[in-house]
Amino acid sequence: KLPYAGVIIHEVLLGRSRPAQVQDASRNGDPGDAGAVWTPGESFAGLDDVVVTVDEALPGGSVRVTIANGAAAQWTGAAVGQGASGEMTHNGEELALSATAGDIYGTADSFFYTYQGASGALEMSARVTQWDAGGSNSAKAGLMARATTDAGAPHFTVHLTGPNNTIKLKWRATAGGATATADGPAVTLPVRLRLMKFGRTFAAFYAEGDGAWAQVAPPVTLDEFPDSFLFGPAVTSNDGGKVAQAVFDQIAATPWTGAAIGEGASGSAVQSGEQLTLTASGGDIYQTADSFYYYYLPGDGDLDLRVKVTGWAAGGAKSAKAGLVLRGSTAAGAPSFAIHLTGPKRAIKLKVRAQTDGDTTGVNGPSDVALPVWLRLVKTGDSVRGYYSTDGIYYEAVGPAFTLDGLDAGYLYGMGATSNAADKSVTATFADVRVGPLPVPPAPSPTPTATQSPTPTATQSPTPTATQSPTSSPTPSPTPSPTSTATQSPTPSPTTTGTLLPPTATTTMTPTATTTITASPTATATIPPSPTATIVTPPRGYAVYLPGVFGSP
Structure with missing residues (x-):
């Protein structure tokens, strides 16, 4: 008997050892709880573009549902800018685009775009399985987040370029402004692309085949990017006499989610620009089951997650907590790793x-x-470790690395807070959230040592010498191996030392102004968007690059 009036949905993939699997929105491993029951007013969009909408509960315990194919309504295709034209074909699994257009560059663009609307923080990913540049060295195909369909609108794009399949970034910070670029390597198809947006900061990643994710360049913040925006695949031939064609599959768009975890927990998450504010009440993150408010994304593979805590009101509770949390699922007793501030004394x-x-x-x-x-x-494999920094550059380890069970099947990561008392509420403010796959860089040589005073001062910071400089190369070591002598102990010695991690080398990005192209959009293919159909699929791997800061599959 279901715990609520609704339906259970099984996804059937014959290639799996267990072909039929219950679709559980809460991802907590319990196929019989409320998260696995789709109730009136809810819709499920599958990978095959079948959309199941639960319309209403009927007398006698039955439920009326509508089953439809949402493929045609999920994407809008449009030619953007002067001289652009193109076509879109969606067969339920693959999205094929062809375009004859100018370029994504300068102060105005010319390309063919397939898009949906979104707002807030979002991760988008897709695999490019076929790419024909039409003989043009500057033809492009990739993923774009864009303010509007105006030719000169702000945007951030990660794309393949030309017949050599070179990964590059393009972005325009202001309407009608110049385009900036960052170059990555040449790759072999198929290649997966990932675009991450948190606030107004963007980062991009790529992975060849089933390999690990790599970050293309440091994150970019577009101060004038709107809260509501467009996202999707884009193609341009860079030549009005040529046609470029690309085929995308495994397209997924996943928003950040806020949820109360465990008994007695409640809260809210409010994002404004680069700032996230969590308000929470709950029991604790402790013992055999947790109770807290969580703002998270799903992921798998390796992870490097960083955040700046700018505000913390513990509500008078000595054991209230706020910080970064990685866990196996939303179940209260799931494997979990948290690094957090605690109580009014802000103990890490x-x-x-x-x-x-x-x-x-x-x-x-x-x-x-x-x-x-x-x-x-x-996170590296099943091993997870925590660090803190007083300047956002050098990080000191807190305790050793820990091994958690069950992370191979996927996990959740994000920010969490709890009041440690049901009758109290806490507020934590976070900024500069960065997510990426790069390993922890090796410690500089010689390694600066941070000495913890027996009587901690208001500000703890590493003390490298004036001539100290990081020695990490532009390509980080594939084996993250920060070493720390900090020991796992409820009360570490005041003289414990930790490894200081230098900043990761960054890629130089140079804005380049070019000749203005007069915008005159002439849409050649428009498919009406559906306000309810969205693509939400299980995520693939992660892990952020950071010079201040932004997913391995």
């Missing part, structure tokens, strides 16, 4: 549950840390 601590419904291990770091403070969580 770890809370780790290695196994489902297991006990929680605590590790104490420094106290009375001044805000802002940066927190960092690095």
